[in-house]
Amino acid sequence: MTMIQCISPIDGSVYAERPALDGLAATRAIDAARAAQKDWARRPLEERIQLVLSGVKRLNEMTDEVVPELAHMMGRPVRYGGEFRGVNERADYMAGIAADTLAPIVAEASELFERRIVREPHGVVLVIAPWNYPYLTAVNTVVPALMAGNAVVIKHASQTLLVGERMVRAFVEAGIPTDIFQNLFLDHDTTSALIAARKFNFINFTGSVEGGRSIERAAAGTFTPIGLELGGKDPGYVMDDADLDAAVDTLMDGAFFNSGQCCCGIERLYVHDTLYDAFVEKAVDFVSAYKLGNPLDPETTLGPMANKRFAAEVRAQTSEAVAMGAKALIDKSRFATDDNGAYLAPQILVDVNHQMRVMRDESFGPVVGIMKVSSDQEALSLMNDSEFGLTVSLWTKDAERAARLGADIETGTVFMNRADYLDPALCWTGVKNTGRGGALSVIGFHNLTRPKSYHLKKVTA
Ligand code: NAP
Numbered sequence: 259m260t261m262i263q264c265i266s267p268i269d270g271s272v273y274a275e276r277p278a279l280d281g282l283a284a285t286r287a288i289d290a291a292r293a294a295q296k297d298w299a300r301r302p303l304e305e306r307i308q309l310v311l312s313g314v315k316r317l318n319e320m321t322d323e324v325v326p327e328l329a330h331m332m333g334r335p336v337r338y339g340g341e342f343r344g345v346n347e348r349a350d351y352m353a354g355i356a357a358d359t360l361a362p363i364v365a366e367a368s369e370l371f372e373r374r375i376v377r378e379p380h381g382v383v384l385v386i387a388p389w390n391y392p393y394l395t396a397v398n399t400v401v402p403a404l405m406a407g408n409a410v411v412i413k414h415a416s417q418t419l420l421v422g423e424r425m426v427r428a429f430v431e432a433g434i435p436t437d438i439f440q441n442l443f444l445d446h447d448t449t450s451a452l453i454a455a456r457k458f459n460f461i462n463f464t465g466s467v468e469g470g471r472s473i474e475r476a477a478a479g480t481f482t483p484i485g486l487e488l489g490g491k492d493p494g495y496v497m498d499d500a501d502l503d504a505a506v507d508t509l510m511d512g513a514f515f516n517s518g519q520c521c522c523g524i525e526r527l528y529v530h531d532t533l534y535d536a537f538v539e540k541a542v543d544f545v546s547a548y549k550l551g552n553p554l555d556p557e558t559t560l561g562p563m564a565n566k567r568f569a570a571e572v573r574a575q576t577s578e579a580v581a582m583g584a585k586a587l588i589d590k591s592r593f594a595t596d597d598n599g600a601y602l603a604p605q606i607l608v609d610v611n612h613q614m615r616v617m618r619d620e621s622f623g624p625v626v627g628i629m630k631v632s633s634d635q636e637a638l639s640l641m642n643d644s645e646f647g648l649t650v651s652l653w654t655k656d657a658e659r660a661a662r663l664g665a666d667i668e669t670g671t672v673f674m675n676r677a678d679y680l681d682p683a684l685c686w687t688g689v690k691n692t693g694r695g696g697a698l699s700v701i702g703f704h705n706l707t708r709p710k711s712y713h714l715k716k717v718t719a
Contacts, residue, residue: 262443264419267333267562267600268552274331274419276443281451287440288457291382291409294437299379299407303360307353310404313429313439314349317393318342320428324393329553331418332389333561333600334516336554341393344680348394348698351682352402359703360406372714377707379407380483381459386449386473388465389417389564390519390622396425398686398697399462399485403706404429404439411458413444415465417564450476458482460706464521467620467691485705486693487686489620490648491525493641494677495663496537497634498530500653504675506540509651512677513626514545514604517563518572522649522671522678526610526617527628528637534630538608541628542587545604550595562600563623569602572623575616576605579627584616585609612643620646634663642668647689651677 259277266273279287298306317324324340365373383403387396396412403410414422422441429439444452453461453476463473464487477484494509496502512524529537553561563569580586584607590596593603602624610617610627617627631637641650649671652660657674664672670688673679680686686697696705 262416266330278445290437295409298438309433312432316428316432332564333553335558335561337556344394345397348682349401356405359700376710378710383408383410383460384458385412386463387414389415392418392421395464406706409438453477456480485695487695488693491644491646492649494524494527494651495637496529497654498532499655505653510544514624518624528631531630531632550593566599579614579616645691648692
């Protein structure tokens with residue numbers, strides 16, 4: 259029997275382990291979900307919405323257990339709490355738009371014809387979730403999928419092994435039928451085999467580019483629709499008219515919160531030469547104030563990375579950049595808790611360029627490179643010089659300038675004077691290697707349902 263383990267970044271110990279399901283047991287569970295789904299979809303929409311919201315409420319009641327559990331599993335400091343503010347905001351928003359969004363589109367309702375498009379649930383939806391925001395990333399699909407009448411199977415990341423189990427427990431305790439929302443502990447091969455056997459009617463994968471490619475390969479030829487929300491290398495651009503203090507605070511928080519492990523975290527910065535020196539000075543002060551340490555300590559503001567292999571990649575990108583001429587501005591001696599393992603001191607790099615991996619590859623860690631630019635055109639070509647496109651954060655007082663520039667940026671979301679936030683009213687999506695997801699908003703509901711057309715001619719004479 260294969261065991262799936264969660265190794266805690268706090269001390270490298272095994273925090274949790276669960277046996278992986280074999281293909282047969284997983285198939286039985288998915289078949290049960292499929293059998294139960296039709297009844298679930300026949301329930302009134304309002305009843306499904308209220309049950310899902312009750313599940314979210316039940317999850318909130320578990321906060322005292324969730325917060326230290328997250329610290330143990332992926333290293334987020336307990337001072338930042340769970341993820342429930344965002345979870346609640348997204349669930350409430352999707353509940354609020356469900357009735358209008360899922361209502362039939364009526365083309366004609368006359369004595370002669372009824373012509374309408376109805377939104378049907380796909381059936382069984384597979385959610386494959388990452389560890390970095392384990393609840394937030396999962397609810398983006400779980401909540402609207404269930405509301406829309408789908409059954410949901412969740413396979414969570416090994417690093418956050420207990421999250422799927424806990425979500426299901428909360429939702430089932432709130433009254434969602436057990437077959438309708440199930441957590442399965444699956445290894446990669448079994449997951450791929452189930453996908454290839456067309457066991458799912460929709461798959462949402464949030465994770466790495468490599469993982470996304472594997473899922474797409476597994477699904478090849480099955481025509482199963484897939485949402486892929488993959489990596490990023492999100493830029494910030496500080497223009498000459500920006501509010502400097504606000505830009506430093508938001509962009510540095512966007513780069514270092516969660517130890518830089520945010521899909522839409524700020525990974526590279528371009529600052530207009532008139533503000534560059536002041537920006538860099540303030541950024542260094544901001545970052546030097548972090549307290550790196552045990553995430554269970556309420557004083558800790560920067561936890562370990564979720565896994566020491568992730569920290570090794572950030573160290574490699576940083577030292578390669580320094581070897582190529584970059585200058586590291588953060589004095590590592592301020593961060594004595596850096597242990598060359600999962601605990602990694604934050605770093606700001608200047609004198610960087612796009613030949614360096616740290617400015618091209620996803621770092622997904624507490625490091626950011628800052629480049630000086632002298633025009634919007636220069637910033638634009640650097641921002642677009644990337645294999646990724648999730649978000650971009652523009653800093654200016656001129657909304658028209660931001661919109662003009664935004665139109666030419668290859669990205670999923672254009673922010674002005676903010677960063678690192680998912681607005682549930684807007685579509686969460688990306689371009690290039692960031693994939694082709696479309697979560698939350700009316701578009702999220704559309705992606706979790708399929709259109710079905712009714713063309714009813716009432717008079718045959
Ligand atoms: P990951 O290694 O790709 O894993 C993500 C999830 O996919 C985990 O549940 C993982 O399971 C599973 N998985 C990976 N390869 C698989 C395969 N071949 N077959 C079946 N399941 C597979 O990514 P991660 O390290 O957890 O997450 C970090 C990445 O996610 C970053 O690149 C980040 O940018 C991206 N991300 C993107 C968004 C977005 O909205 N665009 C949001 C959050 C994160 P195991 O854990 O068991 O391997």
